[in-house]
Amino acid sequence: xxxxxxxxxxxxxxxxxxxxxxxxxxxxxxxxxxxxxxxxxxxxxxxxxxxxxxxxxxxxxxxxxxxxxxxxxxxxxxxxxxxxxxxxxxxxxxxxxxxxxxxxxxxxxxxxxxxxxxxxxxxxxxxxxxxxxxxxxxxxxxxxxxxxxxxxxxxxxxxxxxxxxxxxxxxxxxxxxxxxxxxxxxxxxxxxxxxxxxxxxxxxxxxxxxxxxxxxxxxxxxxxxxxxxxxxxxxxxxxxxxxxxxxxxxxxxxxxxxxxxxxxxxxxxxxxxxxxxxxxxxxxxxxxxxxxxxxxxxxxxxxxxxxxxxxxxx
Amino acid sequence: xxxxxxxxxxxxxxxxxxxxxxxxxxxxxxxxxxxxxxxxxxxxxxxxxxxxxxxxxxxxxxxxxxxxxxxxxxxxxxxxxxxxxxxxxxxxxxxxxxxxxxxxxxxxxxxxxxxxxxxxxxxxxxxxxxxxxxxxxxxxxxxxxxxxxxxxxxxxxxxxxxxxxxxxxxxxxxxxxxxxxxxxxxxxxxxxxxxxxxxxxxxxxxxxxxxxxxxxxxxxxxxxxxxxxxxxxxxxxxxxxxxxxx
Numbered sequence: 001x002x003x004x005x006x007x008x009x010x011x012x013x014x015x016x017x018x019x020x021x022x023x024x025x026x027x028x029x030x031x032x033x034x035x036x037x038x039x040x041x042x043x044x045x046x047x048x049x050x051x052x053x054x055x056x057x058x059x060x061x062x063x064x065x066x067x068x069x070x071x072x073x074x075x076x077x078x079x080x081x082x083x084x085x086x087x088x089x090x091x092x093x094x095x096x097x098x099x100x101x102x103x104x105x106x107x108x109x110x111x112x113x114x115x116x117x118x119x120x121x122x123x124x125x126x127x128x129x130x131x132x133x134x135x136x137x138x139x140x141x142x143x144x145x146x147x148x149x150x151x152x153x154x155x156x157x158x159x160x161x162x163x164x165x166x167x168x169x170x171x172x173x174x175x176x177x178x179x180x181x182x183x184x185x186x187x188x189x190x191x192x193x194x195x196x197x198x199x200x201x202x203x204x205x206x207x208x209x210x211x212x213x214x215x216x217x218x219x220x221x222x223x224x225x226x227x228x229x230x231x232x233x234x235x236x237x238x239x240x241x242x243x244x245x246x247x248x249x250x251x252x253x254x255x256x257x258x259x260x261x262x263x264x265x266x267x268x269x270x271x272x273x274x275x276x277x278x279x280x281x282x283x284x285x286x287x288x289x290x291x292x293x294x295x296x297x298x299x300x301x302x303x304x305x306x307x308x309x310x311x312x313x314x
Numbered sequence: 315x316x317x318x319x320x321x322x323x324x325x326x327x328x329x330x331x332x333x334x335x336x337x338x339x340x341x342x343x344x345x346x347x348x349x350x351x352x353x354x355x356x357x358x359x360x361x362x363x364x365x366x367x368x369x370x371x372x373x374x375x376x377x378x379x380x381x382x383x384x385x386x387x388x389x390x391x392x393x394x395x396x397x398x399x400x401x402x403x404x405x406x407x408x409x410x411x412x413x414x415x416x417x418x419x420x421x422x423x424x425x426x427x428x429x430x431x432x433x434x435x436x437x438x439x440x441x442x443x444x445x446x447x448x449x450x451x452x453x454x455x456x457x458x459x460x461x462x463x464x465x466x467x468x469x470x471x472x473x474x475x476x477x478x479x480x481x482x483x484x485x486x487x488x489x490x491x492x493x494x495x496x497x498x499x500x501x502x503x504x505x506x507x508x509x510x511x512x513x514x515x516x517x518x519x520x521x522x523x524x525x526x527x528x529x530x531x532x533x534x535x536x537x538x539x540x541x542x543x544x545x546x547x548x549x550x551x552x553x554x555x556x557x558x559x560x
Contacts, residue, residue: 014473064479066442066452091472094430095454098442101408107523108407110437121527128433130331134528138521173451174481177467181475190473193560217560235457235492236471241327241433242351243491250559261327264433267532271557273549274538284538289552293543305546306560314554 001029004082005052006073008063008092010037015190016088018050018153023146024086025051025156026115034076034165036061036069041162048160050153056080056165065172066095072167074103082141089145090189097145106141113150128241128264147268148189149247188237191220194248196239196266198224200255200276200295204232209299210254216306222246224256240265254295258283275299315370315461317361318423319394320414320444322376322404323385324350324434333529340434340529349385352429354392355496356489360459361427362393363494368461371395373423377404377413383512390507391499397510402517407435409522411443416518419448424483425466430455430490438488445486453479457492 003024007017024031033047033055044055056076061068069092077085077100085100087093089111101108113132114123121134122144188194195214201207207221214221221237228238239246241261247268254275256262263286266272274287275298284290291298325331325345332341349358358374365372374389375398376382386397398417404410418426426448428441438454445452457476458469466485469492470477499507541549553560 064477066445066454070446091455091470094438095442095452098407098411098439099446099452101439101523102411102443102446105523108437108439109524110439126435126526126529127325127331128436131333131529131531133526133530136525136527137523138525139523174453174479176477176479178478179472179475180478187474236476238491242355245436250553250557264327271553271559273553286535287538288535288557289549290538290540291543291546291549292540298543298546301544302546302549305550308547309550309554309560 001027001083002081003027003029003031003084003086004073004077004080005031005033005086006093006096007033007035007088008037008090009035009039011039013039013043013046015153016090016148017047019148019151020086020088020146021047021050021052022153023115023151025154026151027084029084032056032076032080032082034058034073036063036072044162045159048157049155051156052160054160055162057162058165058167058169061167061169062172062174063092064176065174066099068169068172069096070099070103071169073100075167076165077104084141085143087143087145089147093145097143101143104141105139106143107137107139108143108145109135109137110145111147112144113147125268129245129267130264147247186218186220188220188222188239188244188246191246192249193217193219194222194246194250195219195252195254196222196224196256197227197254197295198256199226206296207233209296209303213252213299213303213306216303216310219250219252224262253283254299256283257281258286315365315368315425316423317365317370317372318418318426319353319358319361319372319374319389320376320426320428320440321353321358321374321385321389322350322432323347323378323382324432327351327433331531337529338527347385349388350429350432352431352433352489354389356491356493357427357429358389358392358394359494359497360489361425362497364425364459364461373398375400375414375417377402377410379403386512387507388499390510391503392497393503395510397512398515399512400515400517405522406524407437407439408443408524409520411440412447412520413517414440415444415447417515418444425461426450426484426486428488430488441486441488448486450484450486451481452486453481454488455490456487457490459487459489459493
């Protein structure tokens with residue numbers, strides 16, 4: 001089978017790109033990568049180590065314009081005879097994969113968490129992670145958008161050739177006016193470790209102990225919906241059913257009761273630690289490790305323990 | 315401004331999720347359907363705010379059967395001017411999007427808004443599919459949307475920050491948190507909704523490309539391990555040795 005993987009890493013190869021190529025390799029076939037962005041040829045060639053046979057790159061395509069990216073991928077799919085096209089389920093994929101589905105009349109599976117089963121059905125999370133489903137694709141051509149952090153990248157091969165590719169993508173209909181990048185923060189959707197806090201912190205002035213723990217761990221910070229709604233923390237930190245859904249390796253929830261809507265945004269986390277004064281907080285039922293205690297006492301102790309751990313070799 | 319807001323039904327956010335018919339069907343027993351929160355709180359309310367500022371008309375559209383008219387009336391009560399129901403089971407995202415695109419093509423909308431995804435299928439597919447079927451530009455997961463003349467200015471959260479983009483109308487936008495605040499319909503709105511026009515349109519002949527063949531519930535978590543609040547070294551050791559996450 002001919003498989004085409006689209007990646008949009010801007011300056012370095014994102015882990016999600018390596019995951020997508022690894023995923024294609026696990027399905028098996030002739031794997032071509034089509035890339036946009038400014039990653040150097042030599043770096044793109046290392047995708048061969050994860051299973052790519054060839055990388056096609058068109059650096060003129062603007063990822064903010066889903067029409068341009070769709071034209072590029074459609075042309076690459078045609079020239080490689082791709083029967084399966086794989087995305088990592090990020091902002092660009094959420095705009096482009098549905099367009100490509102219409103253009104190629106290829107059924108789209110969004111947010112896959114596993115390789116297709118023996119019947120070709122693909123497992124996805126549904127009901128905001130409260131359940132899973134298997135999707136059958138009826139069309140000949142198929143598109144799968146892989147949920148990040150579902151597969152770990154695996155090196156199996158060696159570097160592959162990289163070729164310039166003219167996607168004939170046309171002009172961009174979307175103009176980027178401004179990009180605001182706050183310094184020094186770890187982006188929440190990419191973070192492998194997350195420290196999150198809720199109303200139990202009693203006020204925005206108390207977030208220092210949360211940030212200290214996050215800093216000691218190298219974690220991103222997040223918050224519950226009430227905390228974002230009353231303006232203690234910025235909206236982009238709100239995780240939950242109506243905020244950001246995340247699936248880090250470790251989610252530490254401090255002073256968050258664990259309403260069903262909050263759990264929907266974090267139930268993909270590999271390990272959940274809950275710290276709460278209330279032993280009856282529903283979040284403990286979804287936790288792997290629990291600490292009943294006052295955040296203002298527990299967090300500084302945990303931060304010290306993490307610092308001690310980090311300062312000794314393991 | 316002619317604005318079209320696409321709405322979908324979804325189970326209430328507190329619904330118990332269960333399956334029936336050998337795990338092939340969602341168990342609707344006792345489930346209360348609502349307007350999908352992303353469609354209602356962000357797409358519909360921002361659409362209304364734009365209409366109130368710029369003038370014009372806001373139409374809501376859904377693909378569904380007669381039972382879905384309850385959510386249509388709710389959206390009308392919040393302030394939409396009129397509604398269209400395409401009389402079909404929304405078989406998959408492709409089927410739904412092409413139905414909406416077919417209607418929208420012949421009705422000249424300046425702006426088509428959807429929520430960023432539904433809370434039941436989380437596919438984030440319909441808006442992009444509508445845009446492609448209509449050959450329109452598309453901005454996904456916008457957290458802000460303003461219109462100035464024939465130009466739309468939007469913000470999107472990108473990895474590590476925020477991106478401000480502009481595009482010309484007509485345009486398709488999917489809406490995420492930050493764009494507007496939830497509106498509770500008042501009694502006047504609820505009364506007015508009863509008499510607002512609701513057009514039922516026969517579906518176009520469109521095939522579906524995907525199908526959910528089976529569902530399941532995640533295995534229950536093993537019991538939580540409680541740690542002494544005075545022994546955080548133990549928690550760190552467990553996270554390293556047992557959970558292997560640090």
